[in-house]
Amino acid sequence: MKIMTDPPAPRSRLLKLLDWSDRDKCLLLSVLLWGYMFFICVWHQVTVHLTEFGRNYVSSQGTAMLNSVVLINLLGWALLLAWGGWLRHGNRHSRIYPNVFLSFFSVGFVLLGWVFGLYSPMTGMVLMGSPLVGFILFGFTRVAWNFAFTVCVVLLLAWLSVSGYVEHAIYFARDPVSKQHLSYYWIASTVAFMVPFITSVITLVALLLGRWVHREKQIRDQALHDPLTGLSNRRELFAQLAHELARGRRSGQSLTLCVMDLDHFKRINDSHGHGVGDQVLVQVSEILRACLRETDLIGRIGGEEFVLALPETGAAGAATVLERCRETIASSPVPLESGDFLTVTASFGAVLWLPGHPANHALTDTQLLSRADEALYLAKGAGRNRVMFWSQEEEGAAAFP
Template identity: 65%
Template sequence: MKKKPAALVAVYRLLDWSDRDKCLLLSVLLWGYMSFVFLWHLFTIHLTEFADRFVSTEGAEVMTQVMLFNQAGWLVLVVWGMLLRRTQRHSVLYPPFFMSFFSVAFLLLGWTFGLYSPMTGMVLVGAPLVGFILFGFQRVAWNFAFTVLVVLLLAWLSVQGYSVHAIYFIKYPISQELLSYYWIGSTVAFMAPFITVVIVLVALLLGRWVRREAQVRDQALHDPLTGLANRRELFSRFGFELARARRNGQPLSVCLLDLDHFKRINDTHGHAVGDEVLVRVAEVLRGCLRETDTVGRIGGEEFVLLLPETDHAGAARGIERCRTTIERSPVSLACGELLSFSASFGVVLWQADDEADEHALIARADEMLYRAKTAGRNRVEFWSDPAVAPC
């Protein structure tokens, strides 16, 4: 399997970046975007007939000043961020300054090109979406609220007859009387990189969120050491399997497993070796049982096995296979010696006429486990054995 490029992996983990690095990345992208718009502006006013027909002299001058201001501001933010990163420092001023400058920079661009242009609307929708994901709601909301208020104020002034809308143009290049394909193409060119970046960032960030959600869910339902189902997940599956067994009239075997002399292993060889033993047992149980069976660790050295649609004979074969394999699966110590260990098993068979619930079945299995311990350990005891009549 091919490894993902380091840059792609880094961007995929964008949510884990510091605010400084997020702002630096966006500053670089926005400086490049504004450079593209500035070059378009210079090309348009000097080399196209579009400027003669639609662009005002005053608007062109204002646009040049706006672009120079934008370029200088984003360049300052890039240099500031790179210096912070090189010195491995963070600044509480850098992120809010970035967000505020973003609002001002695009307000000026929207004021110049027109508040009702598709590009202005795209920025008003796309930028806050990315901002909320990257920086949280509160900090971005203040800048977004300020931007919306300014846009509404400019729109109101435009309605009142003041020349504050699309000052770049003598006459707007898209109307019922006029239609400039050059401007339509330019608008698409402006929007394409912005939309692409927004979609890519949102897709990566949402993908990261989905992955985190899966990790959190996995941690909530599985034992972190062995990867087996924890008590919560085990009893959830237990309830499901018991209900299914009652509905279908099929047997369900339940086994409680406890490692023999596990405290001695911890006391003699240390908890690291004890953990290695637990992991080895989990691997053995996974390998010896079916995919439809459930294995869970409910604490310390205790494990529970759920074997659906398994009668006494089937459970005896499966549990005995687990017991012998555990006995033959030692772990290596640091000195090179092999540490062998064993386990005792208590098994109960649920059948269609049994009214016991999950906790009653576990209690029965625990009673059989105690019997296996007192009978010499490293053995299997069945509740349903004829010689073991329940009290």
């Protein structure tokens, strides 16, 4: 299994949103928020000039106030877009820019909430949804200060409105949602305000959480697999091997453990460079995958050293499989940039584990590996490029087949 370094076939840079710079995150959100404010501006003009709701429910003071708030927001987001675009064009970054963005967001939406009413669903949605996205995008500390400031201002305005110092929901001449008067136009408008915001929040959170899940999988894979070949590393291999030994003891099935070492690998690195050495390791790992079953275990535990575990496989079957691996490696030269080909060979040392045999039933994975290492040492001493099995009867190694 190869380790994936990026999400499979990403369709958009949004899938990598967590990796964007703060500047680019602010630019994206500025575009969305400018569009959202423009939508409110259009709604406001249509409502005031073309609807019965505007004539019956909207106050002249509220009209003037919302005109000012919308204008402030549109100009503010446009300036932030221009600033961010200038930074991006020059490939520059600024610590001030994200802070100004967050502060302006807080001020702009507090003003909007004060005009429409601090107790409206839209205000509550912004207060709950915005920090969630902000914490994920910009970190906790920076967003927490702005969120705390916003909450304090909202509480202060709420107290002032309850005490009669400021007017609550200045936009309305009368309450559009009450027992006496229920405006379906306002209910529909509230839903229209909330749907884009909620959709954006859910989309961003889903993308960010998806990216987090992918990163967690990457970290887990990196902890358990060799980053070059994608094979199991020593930790993962021995965990899998312990599981197979326990299963073999219960079922009585044999297992063959093999240590494989590439011949003269140091000479390859010295003569052709470590890049070619890495190419050799990758090709050999792909050959091993192709030659073995999905149920077999493959791991890289050293520079050029691999461990193979073949569950439910006796000596004859294992000898056939390992010989096939050896022949395939030897007959698959590695292409070089010069146009030449590099022939690679490997030596195999294997040990057969029989769970019912009194001599090795209680052997641990480390002891089995030690016996396979002994067989590998003898294979190299016998001329390399061969398969040798550790023989329990003779307390040594024997060549197979």
